[in-house]
Amino acid sequence: MIPRHLPPMEARHEYLLHLADNALVLGHRNSEWCGHGPELEQDIALTNLSLDLLGQARLLYQHAANGIGEGATEDTLAFLRDASDYRNLILLELPRGDWGLTILRQYLFSEFSLLQYQALQGSTDTQLAAIAAKAIPEVTYHRRWARDWVVRLGDGTEESHTRMESALATLQPHLGELFSPADFERTVTERGIGIDPSTLRSEWTLRVRQTLDEADLAVDLSSLATPSNHTGMDGKLGRHTEDLVRLLAEMQTLQRTYPGNEW
């Protein structure tokens, strides 16, 4: 039996799960658009992007599973943990919303993820460094694709502009979490394995501000709420929304019903 509740995690393991869970949860959210996008071409583009994220998640779960043994595999890590064991950002588990919200979230996270993977290329964990190097061209493409859409929609019709403003208002309270280091992030940073996300904030802010200016969208990026300030949620500590519980219920049905089975 795979224990549903894992014992307290070692920092490096928790960090790998954090990175993997981010990719899995966002990939899953985006995959909900499969066959529901506004245009066949864009639907296919977003699905391809989901596949990149799921591919990144797989490599990270495999790497994490190698470290713990005891029958752990990418699939037990992806499918057999409870919400409280997930370490993803709250930002990424929020419902997909409309096309504008999906795109905007993808953009804001891609800018962050790109900086994070660039830093992780220098990790003393050489396997993690290799995963980061492989992810960079993918995330570079995601960032460009999402950025083009943000500008197109923000600076588009009155309807699209209003929707983008509303998406930004929905996401803004969850941006502080990107840059608030969890204990495990501090530990892996000290050990040269990971990167303290607070060090990425100024570059991220610069890039995002430029994009939002082009998109004619205004937002205050100078004072971002830290997780505990506003919602009591903190994804990195496993304190998640009901939205994640529902997402996992849907995603895990098969594995939970027939663990280890192909059904």
Place this chain on the structure above:
Amino acid sequence: MIPRHLPPMEARHEYLLHLADNALVLGHRNSEWCGHGPELEQDIALTNLSLDLLGQARLLYQHAANGIGEGATEDTLAFLRDASDYRNLILLELPRGDWGLTILRQYLFSEFSLLQYQALQGSTDTQLAAIAAKAIPEVTYHRRWARDWVVRLGDGTEESHTRMESALATLQPHLGELFSPADFERTVTERGIGIDPSTLRSEWTLRVRQTLDEADLAVDLSSLATPSNHTGMDGKLGRHTEDLVRLLAEMQTLQRTYPGNEW
């Protein structure tokens, strides 16, 4: 305004839609597994396969749209027609069922589709011939992937074998439709554009029988029901199940609500 009910269709146009609708509907059904597959790896494999099918659908819709003009695009064809205008096989619109049914349908259709595209490489419609040539390596891979799974599951555990038998019983009544030529198929065959599907039956039967033997699955392929015999449904004539109506409702929400809009 795009007319919801198109006027009686020219045979070549109807044939292109038939091919495109097959790919779109099966691609959409498979994409429902996005994030719900039994293993991350297989989930990704099936999603990739859906993307191939959606890509084929796009090329075929584009080609069909070029022929009719009047504001038709790949997206109006994919998203703004009613169920009665769809020309896909009933086999492909049946609900995805369990993993076994999804795999088995994919296999049975891939064997057919491969033979069909091989024949269409010789089409006098050079654009269709080029689309077929591009699709062949994709479908070859789909066939191999699905075939491996059919054998693995059919010749697997007692549970997996029973499920595969049940999937076969569900699909069998809809196989005759593959080989019953509609009027438009007869016309395009006479004109050298298309292929009469009844000519593909013996080769398909040979290949499928060999696979099912390996998978230890028994089925009668010698007397397949023609569409009208058993259900009154006939996908090629636009007589579809409620399942297609629901699939389209889900797929088309966005375009129908905001036609021509990015939402």
